[in-house]
Amino acid sequence: MEKIFGVLSMKHLLLVSVALNVSLILRVIDGSEKEILNSEKVHVCKNMQLFLSSSSSSLFASTGIEAQDGWERVINLDRGDPLMYEKYWQQMGDKTTIVIPGWQSLSYFSNVSNICWFLEPKFAKEVVRLHKVVGNAITKNHHIVVGTGSSQLFKAALYALSANDASKTVYPSITDFVKSGLQGILVHDLAYYWPQYTSISFPANHDLMLFTVSTITGHAGMRIGWAIVKDKEVAKKMTKYIELNTFGVSRDSQLRAAKVLKVVSKSCTEPSSSSEDESFFEFSHHQLATRWKLLRLAVQKSGQFSLPEFSPQNCTFLGREFKPQPAFAWLKCEHQKVNDCESFLRSKNILTRSGKQFGFSSKYVRTSMIIAITIVPIDDQLPKIQCLAKDDELGCQ
Amino acid sequence: MEKIFGVLSMKHLLLVSVALNVSLILRVIDGSEKEILNSEKVHVCKNMQLFLSSSSSSLFASTGIEAQDGWERVINLDRGDPLMYEKYWQQMGDKTTIVIPGWQSLSYFSNVSNICWFLEPKFAKEVVRLHKVVGNAITKNHHIVVGTGSSQLFKAALYALSANDASKTVYPSITDFVKSGLQGILVHDLAYYWPQYTSISFPANHDLMLFTVSTITGHAGMRIGWAIVKDKEVAKKMTKYIELNTFGVSRDSQLRAAKVLKVVSKSCTEPSSSSEDESFFEFSHHQLATRWKLLRLAVQKSGQFSLPEFSPQNCTFLGREFKPQPAFAWLKCEHQKVNDCESFLRSKNILTRSGKQFGFSSKYVRTSMIIAITIVPIDDQLPKIQCLAKDDELGCQ
Incomplete structure (x- = not known):
C-alpha cells in the first residue's frame, strides 16, 4: 500500500x-x-x-x-x-407537510375499481400531472402500478414478463439496470430521465417504464416507485406480484408522495415570487451542474x-442545451x-x-x-x- | 342450483x-x-x-x-x-394524527447502527413498550426486524431459515400460517395474540415471532409488521432479504405506526376520564365479543x-376469563x-x-x-x- x-x-x-x-x-x-x-x-x-x-x-x-x-x-x-435535495424541502417549509389523521387509510384497498387496487388515486393523479408538466413520459392509455421502490417494481416486471414462475427466478441484486428484454417487451428504467440529470428530448412512450420518487425529489425513505405499463395483462401480473410479495404498498407514503409531487409540479408551472418558490428542477439542476463542474475541474488538475x-442536447423542459450530469x-x-x-x-x-x-x-x-x-x-x-x-x-x- | x-x-x-x-x-x-x-x-x-x-x-x-x-x-x-376498528380511531380524534414535514426522512437509512438499518428507532421503542404493557411477548435480548406487512416478513423468515437460496423457494401464497418449522427454528405467527382475540396467558418467548399492525389496530393500509428474533444471524439474514426485496420499509408508515401504538399503550395504562379515552383493547374486545355472540345465536337458530x-382461559391482561373470539x-x-x-x-x-x-x-x-x-x-x-x-x-x- x-x-x-x-x-x-x-x-x-x-x-x-x-x-x-x-x-x-x-x-x-x-x-x-x-x-x-x-x-x-x-x-x-x-x-x-x-x-x-x-x-x-x-x-x-x-x-x-x-x-x-x-x-x-x-x-x-x-x-x-x-440527501442533496434536503435543502430545497427545508426552503419549502410547510408546503409539503402532510397531516394524516389516525382513522384514515385503515383498509388494505386504495381503489378497488383499478387494476392496481392498492394505488392511491391522489398519487396516480400527481404522477400523471408531473409527467405532463415535465413532458418526459406519455401516461394516456397506460396503466400505473405503484411499488415499494423501484426494486420491487423491477421484480414485478420480471414476474409479469417471464414465462416461468417468477418465484423460481434468480433476481439480480442490482436495480439500476438499463434495459431488460424479456418476451419482446423492454423494461425501461427511466429513474433518471428528469431535467436535473439529463435533457428531456421527447416524452417516452415505451411498453414498460419505471420511475421512482427517490431519484426525482430525494424522498428515498418513502420507498415509492411506479411503473407506466401499456399492456393491461402485464399491469395485472405486476399487481399480482406485489400483492403476493407485500400485499400492497404503504398508503401513507403514497399520500405523502402525492403531496410532494404536486408541489414539484406547481413550482414548475406557477411563476416564482421569491427564492422559496424556486422551480424544483431549476434548483436541482443547478446543484448538480455545480458539482459536476467542480469535479471535472479537480480531476483535470489532478x-x-x-x-x-x-455531448450537449436540447432540453424541451428547461428550454436550453446542456450536457448530461x-x-x-x-x-x-x-x-x-x-x-x-x-x-x-x-x-x-x-x-x-x-x-x-x-x-x-x-x-x-x-x-x-x-x-x-x-x-x-x-x-x-x-x-x-x-x-x-x-x-x-x-x-x- | x-x-x-x-x-x-x-x-x-x-x-x-x-x-x-x-x-x-x-x-x-x-x-x-x-x-x-x-x-x-x-x-x-x-x-x-x-x-x-x-x-x-x-x-x-x-x-x-x-x-x-x-x-x-x-x-x-x-x-x-x-375496518371494524375505524370507529375507535375516529373517537380518538387528533390523538393519532401524524404530521410529517417535507424535508423529513429523505434518507434510505433509519438507524445505521442497528442490524435492521431501516428500522425507525421511534417505532422500535413503541413496539417494545406495547409488548410490555400487554405482556404478550418478551423483547429483551431480541432483535426487531420491521417489514412491509407480515407477508414480507414471512418470506424474510423463510429466506433466513432456509439452507437454500430463498430466491429459488416457492412461497406459499397464504401468510396466515401457524407454525413453519425449518432447520429446528419455529416461526410463530402471533398476529392474533392480542387481547381482543384471545386470552393473554404468558409472554411468548420464541426464536422467531411475527406481528403486524393491521390485526392489532386495524391500520392495514400502513403495511407494517415486525419480527422479534432471538438469533442475531437470523435477524441479519431477514434484514438482507428485505434489503434485496424492497430496500427498506416505508419510514412514513413506521412513524405513523409508532404514534398509533403509543396511543394504544397509553389508553391501557392511563386511567380513562371519558369514553374517548377508552382502553383500545377493552373497546375492540367488546366489539368482537358482541359479533361472536350474535353469530352464535343466529347459527343456533338456523x-x-x-x-x-x-374453552375459556384466564387473560392476564384483561384480568378475567373468556373464550377465544x-x-x-x-x-x-x-x-x-x-x-x-x-x-x-x-x-x-x-x-x-x-x-x-x-x-x-x-x-x-x-x-x-x-x-x-x-x-x-x-x-x-x-x-x-x-x-x-x-x-x-x-x-x-
Whole structure:
C-alpha cells in the first residue's frame, strides 16, 4: 500500500479528495459548510461516538485516518442516498407537510375499481400531472402500478414478463439496470430521465417504464416507485406480484408522495415570487451542474483521473442545451500502476463502487453525486455505510 | 342450483345472511347503520355506480340479486379488511394524527447502527413498550426486524431459515400460517395474540415471532409488521432479504405506526376520564365479543350450520376469563345435501373462503369477523373484492 501511495503524491490525493467530496466543496462555497462545522451540537451524535472535526481545513486533508473511540471518518461515495435535495424541502417549509389523521387509510384497498387496487388515486393523479408538466413520459392509455421502490417494481416486471414462475427466478441484486428484454417487451428504467440529470428530448412512450420518487425529489425513505405499463395483462401480473410479495404498498407514503409531487409540479408551472418558490428542477439542476463542474475541474488538475465526456442536447423542459450530469460519475484511474481504483481509494478512506461490480474494468469506480457528508464506523459488526444526518436518524435521541 | 335452494328454506337463508353479516347487525344495534343508510352522499360512489339500498330492511332480505348498472350487492366475508376498528380511531380524534414535514426522512437509512438499518428507532421503542404493557411477548435480548406487512416478513423468515437460496423457494401464497418449522427454528405467527382475540396467558418467548399492525389496530393500509428474533444471524439474514426485496420499509408508515401504538399503550395504562379515552383493547374486545355472540345465536337458530366451541382461559391482561373470539369464524354447513358450502353461499351473494383452500373439507368456510360492509362488482375484469369505504378511497373524488 505504501508503494501505491508513493505513486500518487499527497497533493494528488488531496485533489482527489477535494474532487470526490463535491458535497463538502459546495457547502464551503455556499457557506453552509461553515454552519455545519460550527454546529457540533446538531451533527455530533454522542451516543454513537461519531465525530466531526471542527476545523474545515482538516476535512480536506483527511486522506489519513483520524480515529476516535473506534470511529474514523470516511467519505462514502458508494451509495446514492439523495440527501442533496434536503435543502430545497427545508426552503419549502410547510408546503409539503402532510397531516394524516389516525382513522384514515385503515383498509388494505386504495381503489378497488383499478387494476392496481392498492394505488392511491391522489398519487396516480400527481404522477400523471408531473409527467405532463415535465413532458418526459406519455401516461394516456397506460396503466400505473405503484411499488415499494423501484426494486420491487423491477421484480414485478420480471414476474409479469417471464414465462416461468417468477418465484423460481434468480433476481439480480442490482436495480439500476438499463434495459431488460424479456418476451419482446423492454423494461425501461427511466429513474433518471428528469431535467436535473439529463435533457428531456421527447416524452417516452415505451411498453414498460419505471420511475421512482427517490431519484426525482430525494424522498428515498418513502420507498415509492411506479411503473407506466401499456399492456393491461402485464399491469395485472405486476399487481399480482406485489400483492403476493407485500400485499400492497404503504398508503401513507403514497399520500405523502402525492403531496410532494404536486408541489414539484406547481413550482414548475406557477411563476416564482421569491427564492422559496424556486422551480424544483431549476434548483436541482443547478446543484448538480455545480458539482459536476467542480469535479471535472479537480480531476483535470489532478492529472491522474479522468471522467467520461458527454455531448450537449436540447432540453424541451428547461428550454436550453446542456450536457448530461448523472447522479453517478464514472471515475477512471489513469495511472498505469493502479489497477484497482476502488481498493486504492478505499485505503484513503474514500468509498466508491468498483467497475468490476458492473462487469467492467476495475480501473473505474462509480461515485455518487447526490449524497451529503457521510461517515462509517470501523467496527465490522456494524453496517459499513453511515450517513451524517440528524441525530434522531442515527438513533441518538 | 334451484334444487339446492329448495333444501334450505328462505327463512334459513335469511337467518344465515343475518348471521354472517354481523357487521351490519352491529351497526343496526348501535345505531350507526342508520347513519350510514341515511347518508347516501357519503357512501354512494356515483362514478362507479355502486349502490346501497336506503332501506335497512331490504339489506337483510338480500339473498337474491339486486342489480343496477352492472353492479350487484354482495356480502363479502372472504377477506379480513379490518375496518371494524375505524370507529375507535375516529373517537380518538387528533390523538393519532401524524404530521410529517417535507424535508423529513429523505434518507434510505433509519438507524445505521442497528442490524435492521431501516428500522425507525421511534417505532422500535413503541413496539417494545406495547409488548410490555400487554405482556404478550418478551423483547429483551431480541432483535426487531420491521417489514412491509407480515407477508414480507414471512418470506424474510423463510429466506433466513432456509439452507437454500430463498430466491429459488416457492412461497406459499397464504401468510396466515401457524407454525413453519425449518432447520429446528419455529416461526410463530402471533398476529392474533392480542387481547381482543384471545386470552393473554404468558409472554411468548420464541426464536422467531411475527406481528403486524393491521390485526392489532386495524391500520392495514400502513403495511407494517415486525419480527422479534432471538438469533442475531437470523435477524441479519431477514434484514438482507428485505434489503434485496424492497430496500427498506416505508419510514412514513413506521412513524405513523409508532404514534398509533403509543396511543394504544397509553389508553391501557392511563386511567380513562371519558369514553374517548377508552382502553383500545377493552373497546375492540367488546366489539368482537358482541359479533361472536350474535353469530352464535343466529347459527343456533338456523339449525343448518355450526361453529367450533372454545374453552375459556384466564387473560392476564384483561384480568378475567373468556373464550377465544377469533378474527375469522369457521362455519360448517351441517346439511347433508350441501357439500360445497362456499359455492352455496356464493350463489346467495355471500362470499366466504372454502375450507378446501386450507387443505380441509369444503363443508367448511372461513368468514371474516372484522370487516365493514362490502360490495363487489359483477364485471369479471374488475377485482372481485370491494370494500364500501369513503368515496375517495374508492376513487370517486
